[in-house]
Amino acid sequence: MLIQYFVFVLGFLCSTIFAASPAIHEYHLDNGLKLIVKEDHRSPVVLSSIWYKVGGSYEHNGLTGISHVLEHMMFRGTTQYPAGDLDRMISSVGGQQNAMTTNDYTMYYQLLPANQLALSFELEADRMQNLVIKQSDFNNEIQVVMEERRMRFDDNPQALTWERFMAAAFVNNPYHHQTIGWMTDLENMTYQNVRDWYRTWYQPNNAIVVVVGDVDANQVLSLAKKYYGAIAKKAVPVLKPRTEIASLGTIRVNVQVPANVPFLIMGYRMPTLATSKKADQIYALDVLSSVLGGTNSSRLQNDLVRTAQLLSNVEVSYDAFELHGTALQIFVTPMAGKSIAECEAAILKEIQRIKTEKISVDELERVKAQMIASKVYGQDSVQEQAMLLGTPEMIGLPWFVGENYVEQIKRMTPEQVQQAAQRFLQNKALTIAILHPESTAKQQPQQNLVPKNGDLYGKTVH
Incomplete structure (x- = not known):
């Protein structure tokens, strides 16, 4: 019954957006x-x-x-x-x-x-x-x-x-x-x-x-x-490619500055729609990021925040629309009394689980419905519509890639999501950064950091 409900939601949302x-x-x-x-x-x-x-x-x-x-x-x-x-x-x-x-x-x-x-x-x-x-x-x-x-x-x-x-x-x-x-x-x-x-x-x-x-x-x-029309065109520079060097193993970064609480970032370097010739893999990665931490009912929220009470906050970010690749990033604030090491181990265990155990159809349909709903409701805003058209053009893709996003997400299967996890969530592509608060910490407000389009808060706005 649950599967039928989410299939109905997907069909309704998709027919609504494409018909309109x-x-x-x-x-x-x-x-x-x-x-x-x-x-x-x-x-x-x-x-x-x-x-x-x-x-x-x-x-x-x-x-x-x-x-x-x-x-x-x-x-x-x-x-x-x-x-x-x-x-x-x-x-x-x-x-x-x-x-x-x-x-x-x-x-x-x-x-x-x-x-x-x-x-x-x-x-x-x-x-x-x-x-x-x-x-x-x-x-x-x-x-x-x-x-x-x-x-x-x-x-x-x-x-x-x-x-x-x-x-x-x-x-x-x-x-x-x-x-x-x-x-x-x-x-x-x-x-x-x-x-x-x-x-x-x-x-x-x-x-x-x-x-x-x-x-x-x-x-x-x-x-x-x-x-x-009367503005004369002028040649613009053609930038030389700057291809990232191969990952040879997990990278660790330690930061020691005044802070209230420790903070953990775990990120896997990933391709995007601009850097990969296999678009299905990119849409699968987008779904994968939502399965891990895209909503309040996602795995990390449910298992490690509410059930295990190990994490105080967790956010997951993946942006398929970047020109030079990206990273699937996990941002973690531990619960008071819990260590960074415990958080890291628990997250790696969740990642291993998604690589070895296929996601259920129930869970996948729920995640896809939530992702699609967010896109469909965003179409009520002319600003969001413009972003959907302009962003692909800025990374060398035609505007209709953004318009077709909903249909591509709808097509994703449990097998594709698992295969994406197996291929790209590898330790050699992992970078881990840890904030170790110094004892002379200034009082800093806690923030949820979710990068979007390559900047900390989504954009640098005038």
Whole structure:
């Protein structure tokens, strides 16, 4: 009966999303700009976003963090619209805006009344070409970014542990450093560095515009031609591949800083949809991560938090949409009186169990229903719809990979999930980082750290 219920839920959710999905239109301007439009007439709003293929993974030592610094500078004004005009003009029509920098892209967006789309195109086309980068503005913004780094990493023991985990897990991979950058690189960055970065990467042929909302696709195309069409394209660098070196054994990292409680990160290096030719394995890994710790009813939550009362908190993260691979990461806070060694041993036992004992159909259907429900309900948001379209494009995949996600998850079998666990949850791919609190601990708030899209809290947001 339970199986029948979850099969019904899956069928209902999938039929709902696919029956209701409007047509998606893709256009290409002569200057190389790609335009993706999804009409959604349920509310009189539009989400207009522009995505640049540049982020933390495009940087090299000495310039880490520069993509995020440039994101800050993009709000400092252009030759036509001085600082403050952008926010004022968007607010005056009842809109809101923001930006985010991740490992693999930088994205700017405005949420507006549907009849104000032209305003977004006008402002974004302007700052694609005419950004003013002043020494004085740079001096202010670099201080803001350095303070952000101090708050998010240097003064946050769990985040600092995660940063060291990533640096150890990814040696010759662009994800070795965080999007926020190393502090020494921020301290030595110049406004000329930022100006050069802007001129190199912010080109129409390196950008994608994604529009979702109460619009007509043909009218959106006309607006795109009007505002973006005259911008000349320019060659952008082709980055040399940086293939990660082979894993030779489990890596261990110990961090000793003032903290309230110990903290454990266990992560297995994994492929993604961008790095693997076997997409079924990637969707199986996504399901596997949810079986382990994706929900309150997942195995680690049920077995080690509620039943054994060994863990105070556990989170599992896996992101299939990253350009240079990823890691399936497990974040653990022990219950008071329990040791890190006990937690690690218990988690490894759970991992061994999923490799040797096939997941039941009941459990798998429940997990898939929860995963699909999250995606389906997210479609009520124009922001989430835009993310689903834009993210695959930023890692070299077509937008419909995101749109087809639900159907791919629905297809996963117990055998595929077990095979993924057997192949990829290997000790030689494992990195373990442990936070050992020093006795002179400062009072730090406990946080649940679940990276998304290569950054600690999902995105670095302006």
